[in-house]
Amino acid sequence: MIYLFNNYSISDYTLLIVFSVLSAIAETFLILLPKIGGVSVSFALTFSAILLTNPLTASIISAIGMILRCPYIDGKGRVHIFNNPIHKTVFNVSQYIINASISGLVYVYVDKTLDFGFQFFNPIASAICLIVYLFLNSLFIASLMSILLKERLTYIWKNYLLGFVNIALVGLLGIIVAFSYDSFGTTGILLFFIPLMFARYTFKLYLDMRKNYFETLNVLVRAIEANDPYTSGHSMRVSAYAEAIAKQVGLPQSKIDLIKSAALLHDIGKIGIDKNILNKTEGLEKEELERIKSHPEIGATIIADLSYLSNISDIIRHHHERNDGKGYPDGLSYDKIPLETSILTIADSFDAMTTNRPYRASLSLESALKEVKNNEGTQFNPDIVDDAIIALRKTFFKLSEEKV
Ligand SMILES: [Fe+2]
Ligand SMILES: [Fe+2]
Structure with a gap:
């Protein structure tokens, strides 16, 4: 972080504020899919900030998103910074900062070495940046899981590394966000984000319905077998x-x-x-x-x-x-x-x-x-x-x- 502050500065405060708020919203309304896990949609905003500005702004956006989020967890209700143990928040925030800053610095380095002359989007640097992010993010989650579940790290990590389809999709989303912001500013982002939230709501309804459906089936199966x-x-x-x-x-x-x-x-x-x-x-x-x-x-x-x-x-x-x-x-x-x-x-x-x-x-x-x-x-x-x-x-x- 000190390195980032010494080498970069925040050039676009509007971007910082808008992206941080949207990142908190994305983190709040994230849908937890069993078995898939791994990468949150808020990373699309972090990645987009890496493309548009620099690793410092990106790290701050991802940290603020994590601090302000209040997701709904089954059995616990809404979890936010004031009702969540402080060590958990510190762990999550540091993990997000480390992931965003390292992958951001990798992007900058590759972008300088292999310059394609595009305005802000370098495909090779993007791909490498996403891989580094996935690598770090999965390593953090897998380490935590291996301590909690007392399982071998490599065994768990292997499963999380399979999240490359997710990271590719989230990365693509980040590129679209970057282009919309670059062309239409804040309005562009909102125009893009609002339909996304609707899509998310519909998807959530669909998931709830599926869950209810399988719960009903299980109750019925138990009724059959009790007899x-x-x-x-x-x-x-x-x-x-x-x-x-x-x-x-x-x-x-x-x-x-x-x-x-x-x-x-x-x-x-x-x-x-x-x-x-x-x-x-x-x-x-x-x-x-x-x-x-x-x-x-x-x-x-x-x-x-x-x-x-x-x-x-x-x-x-x-x-x-x-x-x-x-x-x-x-x-x-x-x-x-x-x-x-x-x-x-x-x-x-x-x-x-x-x-x-x-x-x-x-x-x-x-x-x-x-x-x-x-x-x-x-x-x-x-x-x-x-x-x-x-x-x-x-x-x-x-x-x-x-x-x-
Ligand atoms: Fe039967
Ligand atoms: Fe039968």
């Missing part, structure tokens, strides 16, 4: 198998998501069936068997009433149909059964075969796969059996590893 403890974990495993088969078959992501949700809820109709019948160990009466066989219809009716799940209702209704038309409830055959349903049927049967049931012990992996192959064309859709076998074997090993 039938023998099949504990069945829904999750069937979902994993069905997802793997759908990927192996080459279905698009939207279809894969649909199959995953349907797989999680396929046995939801069992909530409506007497526990004693579900957990019976000896032979079932004809009437009791009919009762159990009604679960796909009950499930489909329950789901059809939830507007955002109604599109999986048919898959649930038909998960016990057979390719030869001898299944239930509607006796559909090959060409009448949608592919999504056929995938779920194989996944469901395979999990039933490889786990213990009240009436029989589990089969080994190889015997179960043989059984799937033997039922090709009769119980299962022949078009997907070979793909299913590859996917089931892989996923079976993966799930057993996770259990260990």
